[in-house]
Amino acid sequence: xxxxxxxxxxxxxxxxxxxxxxxxxxxxxxxxxxxxxxxxxxxxxxxxxxxxxxxxxxxxxxxxxxxxxxxxxxxxxxxxxxxxxxxxxxxxxxxxxxxxxxxxxxxxxxxxxxxxxxxxxxxxxxxxxxxxxxxxxxxxxxxxxxxxxxxxxxxxxxxxxxxxxxxxxxxxxxxxxxxxxxxxxxxxxxxxxxxxxxxxxxxxxxxxxxxxxxxxxxxxxxxxxxxxxxxxxxxxxxxxxxxxxxxxxxxxxxxxxxxxxxxxxxxxxx
Numbered sequence: 001x002x003x004x005x006x007x008x009x010x011x012x013x014x015x016x017x018x019x020x021x022x023x024x025x026x027x028x029x030x031x032x033x034x035x036x037x038x039x040x041x042x043x044x045x046x047x048x049x050x051x052x053x054x055x056x057x058x059x060x061x062x063x064x065x066x067x068x069x070x071x072x073x074x075x076x077x078x079x080x081x082x083x084x085x086x087x088x089x090x091x092x093x094x095x096x097x098x099x100x101x102x103x104x105x106x107x108x109x110x111x112x113x114x115x116x117x118x119x120x121x122x123x124x125x126x127x128x129x130x131x132x133x134x135x136x137x138x139x140x141x142x143x144x145x146x147x148x149x150x151x152x153x154x155x156x157x158x159x160x161x162x163x164x165x166x167x168x169x170x171x172x173x174x175x176x177x178x179x180x181x182x183x184x185x186x187x188x189x190x191x192x193x194x195x196x197x198x199x200x201x202x203x204x205x206x207x208x209x210x211x212x213x214x215x216x217x218x219x220x221x222x223x224x225x226x227x228x229x230x231x232x233x234x235x236x237x238x239x240x241x242x243x244x245x246x247x248x249x250x251x252x253x254x255x256x257x258x259x260x261x262x263x264x265x266x267x268x269x270x
Contacts, residue, residue: 003221004032004070007214008063008089009078010039010051016253017207022076022214024256029218029236034072036062038080038089045206045248056084060092067096073221074100076214081116083123090127100220103132104213108140129167134188134226136172136213137163139179153180160187170226172216174209186230193227195234200241204252211254212237 005026012018019035026033038059042050054062066072075098080086093101105124107116116124121144129135139150142159150156160173170188175181175197182197215233224232236259243255257265 002032003030003073003223004034005074005076005214005217005221006034006036006066006072007076007078007217008036008038008080009076009210010041010080011037012207013040013042014044014206014248014253016045016248017210018078021207021210021253021256022078025211025214025236026218028256028258028260029215029222029232031073031218031221032070034066034070036066038078038082038085045204045250045252047250051081053082053085056082056088059085060088063089063092063096067092067098071096072098074102074217076102076104076217077128078104078210078213079106079115080124081120083117083120086120086123086127090131093128093131098131099133100217101132102134102136102213102217102220103128104136104209105129105141105145106209107144108138125167129169132167132169133220134170134172134216135163135167136174136209136216138174138176138209142171142173150179153185156180156185157187157192160185160192164188172230174212184230184234186227188226195230197234198238198242200238202241202244204244204246204248204254205241206248206251206253208237208241208254211240211256 007022010018023033040052146159146162148159160171164171173185175183184195219229240254243258245255
């Protein structure tokens, strides 16, 4: 029996982030991928032009259909911008006693722009975060959650500790934003560990957060412990970036299938 993972997130029509990146990542990491779509987006490598949210009722039906048939061994939750959608996700996760929940708290863009409303952030904190096995905030998101201005490695530790103690879960504070680029901090059980990544000179980084959290969920689904799951996920994303895929006019996607080579992936010969 193959292990299974569920992604609850928005659709990215360009395929580089969101549901599409999650499914590619899960497949590349050896688990069977399922999805519950929170929103449709019209987007490409240069930006998002339209968003259409699912209704809470429909999202609830998506989750019911999955949990009552193919129960996921892990769940990854990505961007959910609507308070009512957050509430229905939390309700269903508790109802079905979901396990290995990875929450990527998508709240602040790399540019610093806020992506969801204040009331949605509060609902995330109250309803979803306490259910998580691990949260994966980037530095602006960790600042948003703690009120700590992160300017050093010590600040990352302080912020991760505060988040972990508040929500009683592990925290992977992701480096970047000119601080500890490619190096991530895992804080769990009152201790921390740094995971050093390879600095890869590739401007095409669309979907890195989605991909990392999905890879962690995939490895948790397969039974790896948290530290090993983070290490394997970091190695995978380094390989996807190092493949140097270059598509689109903006920040393009990574090559999620860089390690999948077989007769069906071969290029047509001229």
